[in-house]
Amino acid sequence: MRLSKRGEYGLRAMIVLAEPVDKNSMPVVQIKEIAQREQISAKFLEQILLALKNAGLLHSKMGVGGGYYLARSPREITLGQIFRVLDGPVAPIKCVSQMSYEPCGCPDEQTCGLRLVMGDVRNAIADILDNTSLADVNKRQISVRKKLGIK
Amino acid sequence: MRLSKRGEYGLRAMIVLAEPVDKNSMPVVQIKEIAQREQISAKFLEQILLALKNAGLLHSKMGVGGGYYLARSPREITLGQIFRVLDGPVAPIKCVSQMSYEPCGCPDEQTCGLRLVMGDVRNAIADILDNTSLADVNKRQISVRKKLGIK
């Protein structure tokens, strides 16, 4: 039940890109900067951000002073959207996938016990990922920091 | 967020092995029989059941009339136990694993937003898998069949 490095890095990068910036500074962040902050290979991150751009979650600006920025407000981008771009369906088994169903080959799908339970698992995961926006993540981070009295 | 074939087949086999049998027939089932019923390569299933046996979830009887049977009552074997033997930790990322924690390399684990959310995901999955026994699965199957009016 693993999140790939691709997914991990992409989610972390998106969370960084959603961080509230001081007003009237253009919220464009460079790959290199994210890579450094999060200790990720910049070249690998390149591919990941490109995929997120092609999926419409990021926009970019080329050339000097360029970089990436969110295509929509952090409130409107969920972790589920990001996850699906980078790691595919949320469901642990294809036959319970809402977004990309496929039969799994069990003798009788309707009464397959595994399918029943894995359906619950899928729903539990999707519930969290699809109802947590980048803004929510930032809010939580801030409240944790406050609680710990840091920064 | 995928369940491997190994995990899938193992869980399916365990569910079969937990099926209520007519009283006083020894509940020993052969690999071949499970493989046929569930459409799984018998040789592959062999390895899987062996792993489950070595983990103490199954017992076996060698020789003619032998086979596998559950080491404990279906009420006492959870899907979480089976899953962990075959597919490893439930957590989507190592730094939120209860059973086999490892740092994941983010700059500050305490305030890592991804970690906070993935912790929730881990708990949601573990909640289901660790609180669903083989007996529960069978009960659900039966109730689904009843509802559908089959068999």
Added chain:
DNA sequence: TCAAAAGTATACTAGTACTATAGACTTTAT
């Protein structure tokens, strides 16, 4: 007693996915 049924154990393999790395190209600000 010995053959057949059944599990045990390990090695091997083809294919695919993962995790990058590399390099050539395009766009843009100054």
Added chain:
DNA sequence: ATAAAGTCTATAGTACTAGTATACTTTTGA
């Protein structure tokens, strides 16, 4: 014009997946 930045595609090493293969051990019962 040049350097900074993203774009795009190819490639490589490694690990994992999903099996196959093979030789063995244990047990039963004819």
